[in-house]
Amino acid sequence: MTICSTAKNISTDKPAMFRKKVLDWYDVHRRVLPWRALEGEQPDPYRVWLSEVMLQQTTVQAVIRYFLKFTEKWPNVHALAKADNDDVMSNWAGLGYYARARNLHKCAKIISNDYDGVFPADQVALQKLPGIGDYTSAAITSIAFDKPANVVDGNVERVMARYHACKIAVPEGKKALKEYAALYADGFTKRTGDYAQALMDLGATICTPKSPACSLCPLNGNCVGYRQGTPEIYPLRAPKKERPKRYGYVYHVTNKQGDVLIHKRPEKGLLGGMYGFPTSEWLEDEGGLEHLELLGDRERWIKNDVSITHIFTHFHLTLVLFSCVISDKGNISSEYEWIDKVGLQKLGMPTAFKKALKFFG
Ligand code: SF4
Structure with a gap:
């Protein structure tokens, strides 16, 4: 096992004692969350998967x-599975990472049609489904079906990093943190769902990112980070690279009736399948921007001297707002649609476009 060398010889709890402490704590302090089964209830795999x-x-x-x-x-x-895809995407709007919504709907159709509505109870079968990777399959297997799995989310990583004072900075250190978690999860076959949720709850409510409440923690007797006196420095993090910047134009086009032009983005790519305002390309070179050739008459664009910014995972976006009123519906390609103002307010749009909507009204 290639876990952090500095912590190899440090005395920590044996797996059975570690789990007992965590589960005893959970039995008193578990969080009540809408997707969780209450004590004594059977978890619903649909709700576990969705959450x-x-x-x-x-x-x-x-x-x-x-x-x-x-x-x-x-x-x-x-x-x-029977829902309209646009309806699913629109209800997801604002939650971000829209590929998740597309895969969620695809996965629901497969479970409904090919599995008769019953989620498979093992990680290998689950990982063949859209949008279900290593972590999600482990979480479903253990929480929904109470089967053994090593469930490691950000909360669990933090607990492991501090408990073992892991010296390998993340993201590289994630592998070692998973291996630490496996020390306690491997071979454990009872209350595996409770154990997974207990560690998550401990990380979320006690071993919090900025100020861990170590005096209340069931693991404080053998936590190396706590003993060192600075648990909050873990997990160590490699220096962040600055996000690249991108620039673009976003357009508010209305017709004489006051309808607004919206754009359904291509299924693949960023914000795929979501509705938004028409935009230019988003480029790293602001000077290279060109207006969208939507109406074939760029002179009609009115610059609003307002820009909005939005941070995506991989870049920072600045969009300059332009408006235009056109006298007729024009010859506009089929990926664009007119929508009245009431419909526009109800339309689920990604946050970047909602910021523009706030200005356009
Ligand atoms: S003792 Fe403190 S640092 Fe260690 S696991 Fe508990 S809350 Fe986290």
Whole structure:
């Protein structure tokens, strides 16, 4: 095992004792969350899967509202499979990482049609489904089916990094943190779902990123980071590279009736399949920007002297806002649609476009 060399000889709890401490703590302090089965209830794999997909790179707080909305509209996998794709995308708007929504809908159709609505209970079969990778398959296997799996999210990584004072900075250190987690998860066959959720809860509520409440932690007796006195420095992080910048134009086009032109983005690529305002290309070189040839008459664009910014995972975007009113519906390609103002306000759009909508009104 290639775990952090500096912590190899440090005395920590044996796996059984470690799990007991974590589970005893969980039995008293477990979080109640809308997708979780209450004590004594059977978990619903549909709700576990839906929540785990939503929680990929998104906080619990942000997910709760979306989870409740989705489960009210589509209470089971058959209902979600039958949903209109635009409706799914629109209800996902604002949650980000839109490939997740596309894969969610594809996966629901496969489970509904090919698996008769029953999620497979093993990681290999789960990973063949769209949008389900290593982490999500482990979480579903253990939480929904109480089967052994090493479930390692950001919370678990943080606990492992501090408990073992891992000296390998992430992202490179993620592998070592997973190996540490496996020391406790491997071979454990009882209450595996509770154990996975217990470690997540411990990381989310006690071993928090900035100020861990070590005096309340069931692991403090043998936590190396705590003993060193500076647990909050873990996980160590490699210096961040500056996000590249990109620039573009975004357009508010209205006709005489006050309808607004919207654009359905191509299925593949950033914000794929989502509705937004028409935009130019997004380039790293601001000087290379050219107006979208939408109407064949660029003189009609009115610059608003306003720009919005939005941070994507891999770049920082600045969009300059332009407006234009046209007298007729013009000869506009089929990826664009007119929508009235009421429909526009109700339309689910990604956050970058919602920022523009706030200005355009
Ligand atoms: S003792 Fe502190 S640093 Fe160690 S696992 Fe518990 S909360 Fe985290």
